[in-house]
Amino acid sequence: MTQTQTISANGINIRYADEGMKNGPVVMMSHSLSAELGMWEPQVAALKDQFRIIRFDTRGHGGSSVPQGPYTLEMLADDAVGLMDALELDKVHWVGLSMGGMIGQTVALKAPSRLRSLTLADTSSGYPPEAVAGWEERIKAARQNGMGASLSATIDRWFSPGFVKAEPNIIASISQMIVSTPIEGYCGCGAAISRLNITPRLGEISAPTLVIVGEDDPGTPVDMSEIMAKGIPGAKLVILPVARHLSNLEDQAGFNQALQDFLAGVDNA
Secondary structure, eight states: OOOOEEEEETTEEEEEEEEEOTTSOEEEEEOOTTOOGGGGHHHHHHHTTTOEEEEEOOTTSTTSOOOOSOOOHHHHHHHHHHHHHHTTOSOEEEEEETHHHHHHHHHHHHOGGGEEEEEEESOOSBOOTTHHHHHHHHHHHHHHHOGGGGHHHHHHHHSOHHHHHHOHHHHHHHHHHHHHSOHHHHHHHHHHHHTOBOGGGGGGOOSOEEEEEETTOSSSOHHHHHHHHHHSTTOEEEEESSOOSOHHHHTHHHHHHHHHHHHHHHHHO
């Protein structure tokens, strides 16, 4: 069982886990919408012997505070930097998936001196204008019907059918995360995501960057990752065959290898 703690930062309480090498380089992990810090277990296992790992629950998720929304990506980035300050972390390797990658890009623009590197997994730097209406519909549906109503569709976006069949325990764990997500947190973060518009500023990101994406990700497809990889100076792109949106869980070996190779290159540069 993961040991977690809670600390006050940026005006809210943030639940986090602090694991691995106490004096090692710090990796900070930021989860997707409708999840929490537990989604990073395979990466903790792979990295804990070389790094100090900080995982945290985003505002409105898991064991962190659930203030009334809507939220903004700038607010979520300020939460993350506030957590770094509270834990006296000068610089971190940021690893973010989906929403976590959007927060990471925002941190990279707002507080570039705080990042040693940036890993962006199954995420995007922007959505077309019509996506705002789509997010408004998802937010409305969540308020009306609860998180359970969208569970089947979410699992289908996040994992390939073969993986769903082969890994019932992982699917059960992630399903519990989804249905346990506070409605206000989901809606607040959904509002933040709907206004994602970082693409014009990708060239300003100075942190060494790795972009990872599942080849079959329907939520943030490969072309979105290609835009980020081309826009961020020196960024590297890794496409994981077969995996969908939660590629860190569906292709654990491929994801972990890409991440370990990248982090080793940054720390040895």
